[in-house]
Amino acid sequence: MAEEIKDAKAATKSSIKSFLSGGFGGSMAVLVGHPFDLTKVRLQTAAPGQYKGAIDVVKQSIARDGPRGLYKGVLPPLVGVTPIFALSFWSYDLGKKIVFGSRSEASNKERGSTLTTGELAFAGFFSAVPTTLVTAPVERVKVIQQTESKKAGMGTILGRIYKEAGLKSVYRGTGATLARDGPGSAAYFVSYEQIKKMLTPKDAKDLNLGAVLTAGGLAGVAMWSFAIPPDVIKSRIQSAPEGMYKGFFDCALKTVKADGATALFKGFGPAMARAFPANAATFLGVELSAKALESIL
DSSP, X not given: OHHHHHHHHHHHHHHHHHHHHHHHHHHHHHHHXXXXXXXXXXXXXXXXXXXXXXXXXXXXXXXXXXXXXXXXXXXXXXXXXXXXXXHHHHHHHHHHHHHHHHSOHHHHHHHTTOOOXXXXXXXXXXXXXXXXXXXXXXXXXHHHHHHOSSOOOHHHXXXXXXXXXXHHHHTTTHHHHHHHHHHHHHHHHHHHHHHHHHHSOTTOOSOOHHHHHHHHHHHHHHHHHHHHHHHHHHHHHHHSOTTSOSSHHHHHHHHHHXXXXXXXXXXXXXXXXXXXXXXXHHHHHHHHHHXXXXXXX
16 A cells, blocks of 8 residues: 555656646747747748748848747747646656556566657657647647737737637647647657667766757657648648638648649758757756756655
């Protein structure tokens, strides 16, 4: 009985730590990565010929709105990022617990906390499932803010899109969000865990910041290597007028028909430019805050 109580307390502590540290890491990711994200979204949703490339997006954005314009639409992800990343890292922790629970007692005793690549990928993909419920509406508002020329607050946009078709409109692009974040999260967490392990000296007793930053940055690159095509489709679905697309595949087909297959990779440059610094910042925030929480919880 005492052992069960001890295990329950440890599991609760692990969940709280994952939730709080994930939220802190996500906030750092937004502050570092938002200008890149804005550039990516504008490239993805612009009419053909509107921009010459990523640098042109930045130039036009600054000319129109000033340097602060590069942070247009930052409030929705900043407000939403704490629950999104907190939920993501909590869900990843839960996914790993599901893996441990599915293994035999003998296997857990033999392998300890070591997970195979497939098991890490499962936990990573699983993390995207509950997270999508928060991510989709936040991304919907953010994309509209980033692509509209007129300024409007989160509440105004939410009210407007809710009037269009209720929650269906608010959650437009949910399937595309999961199509992006499921495989992307699997690649994300697998890459981070394995690269960090590879770069951390075996005799290291403390957090290796170089390993964390490098693994975090490369994890972001790995994630976006999978995520760009569904992200393009998600951005178009979420920014389009009501009824323009019937769904994910309809949007994909119409996009390719209108702009060619390369349109599915619009925003690849800004996404990759953002991937390393933003996700290095994410995991640095996660690891440092998790370490700090160890002494509190």
